[in-house]
Amino acid sequence: MAEIADQLGNERSAGIYYRDERLVVAVTDQAAAETVRSAGAAAEVVPRNAAELGSVKAELDQLAGYPTLPGVSTRAATG
Secondary structure: OOOHHHHHHHOEEEEEEEEEEEEEEEOOOHHHHHHHOOOOOOEEEEOOHHHHHHHHHHHHHHOOOOOOOOOOOOOOOOO
């Protein structure tokens, strides 16, 4: 399903997650939801796309004092 999210792009998708042992692709419009469903996954229409979520995350990271370098994850390593 990552391929479908990639195909929809950051403007029409907002991530992929599991709910009740089923893969769900978050999308921003009904046409994208139909594309996802036709590929066999569940779709959820959400108000913000991946680009908007990334922008909000960058703002929050900045407020928290985390560096916001392009392409660098600010998440702590686990393991």
